[in-house]
Amino acid sequence: MKIFHSIETFRTRQKTIVTIGTFDGVHIGHQKIIEKLLDNAKTNNYQSVILTFFPHPRMVLQEDSEIKLLNTIHERADLLEQTGLDNLIIHPFDKTFSRLTAEEFVKNILVDQLKIKKIVIGYDHRFGRNRSANIEDLIIFGEKYDFEVEQISAQEIEEVSISSTKIRNALQEGDIVLANSYLGYPYFLSGIVKEGKQLGRTIGFPTANLMIEENYKLIPKNGVYIVKSMLHNKTVYGIMNIGINPTVNGNKQSIEVYYLDLDLNLYNQNIKISILKYIRAEEKFDSLALLQQQLEKDKAIALAFINKL
Ligand SMILES: Cc1cc2nc3c(=O)[nH]c(=O)nc-3n(C[C@H](O)[C@H](O)[C@H](O)COP(=O)(O)O)c2cc1C
Ligand SMILES: Nc1ncnc2c1ncn2[C@@H]1O[C@H](COP(=O)(O)OP(=O)(O)O)[C@@H](O)[C@H]1O
Known part of the structure; x- marks a missing residue:
């Protein structure tokens, strides 16, 4: 797996399939999404890419945030490497980045820099300044800029019904067995x-x-x-x-x-x-x-x- 410490340093000759997220914990819900990404990459001969942010957006946007994470950034990279992923981009999230409009994000980042051909994303994903855009907007951008959008359905997300928050709570209550079963x-x-x-x-x-x-x-x-x-x-x-x-x-x-x-x-x-x-x-x-x-x-x-x- 190649690691890039910003979007600007990312280089590829192949087209890419991308998913975006914090992936804190790389728990079994995340692992399912990553599997989907990798299967798709193989079938289409795309490079698989995860775009993740560090520091965590909540650490940046809410300065007093005392959010605790399941993984240090090094641990997260190690866990992602074990999945067989091709590329991990750890982009330094900052206020300037958070102010990109939805279309700037799609055109400048996804299309021009990441050479995206397909994006795998949760049905409820929101992006762009003030989280203004949703999956329908992304589909329209996909038609305009020639990439496919694959949604992870509500049902799939519910099926795994696991979230990093639930794992954090379990650990804070000492329920290690429950946390481990989610992870x-x-x-x-x-x-x-x-x-x-x-x-x-x-x-x-x-x-x-x-x-x-x-x-x-x-x-x-x-x-x-x-x-x-x-x-x-x-x-x-x-x-x-x-x-x-x-x-x-x-x-x-x-x-x-x-x-x-x-x-x-x-x-x-x-x-x-x-x-x-x-x-x-x-x-x-x-x-x-x-x-x-x-x-x-x-x-x-x-x-x-x-x-x-
Ligand atoms: C498995 C385990 C359980 C422990 N349980 C307690 C405990 O219940 N109460 C406590 O005061 N210290 C507990 N300790 C910590 C000991 O006080 C500590 O290991 C001891 O003071 C030696 O410290 P040192 O490594 O600085 O020399 C525990 C340590 C271990 C490894
Ligand atoms: N079975 C063991 N478990 C943990 N540490 C061990 C063990 N055997 C030897 N050590 C060594 O002993 C050190 C701990 O000894 P200890 O007397 O508790 O000193 P300290 O207060 O510096 O931790 C450990 O850091 C490790 O280097």
């Missing part, structure tokens, strides 16, 4: 392992502390989860705490994983943590010894879960 893969966090207070190892539970650079990434509800990672090409399971560590009088949110059956220095490594199951809420214990006892129980729960996989 079609386990929700994951990625970042770099940083040093902590080095207390973990003193109670037999060294914990890799995850630092996530992107402040817009959605962190699931605080609590303890069963997780897995690929470390040195091996699947390793673990138990993760998202919380403020009240037992050691912490006050900042941290994300820490104790991996079962592992003794490796992970400092400064990039890791990806796939979240499988919520176990319990974070608690304040009167001593580290009591926390340690609880961790033994968490570990036993995780082992029982893994043995049933």
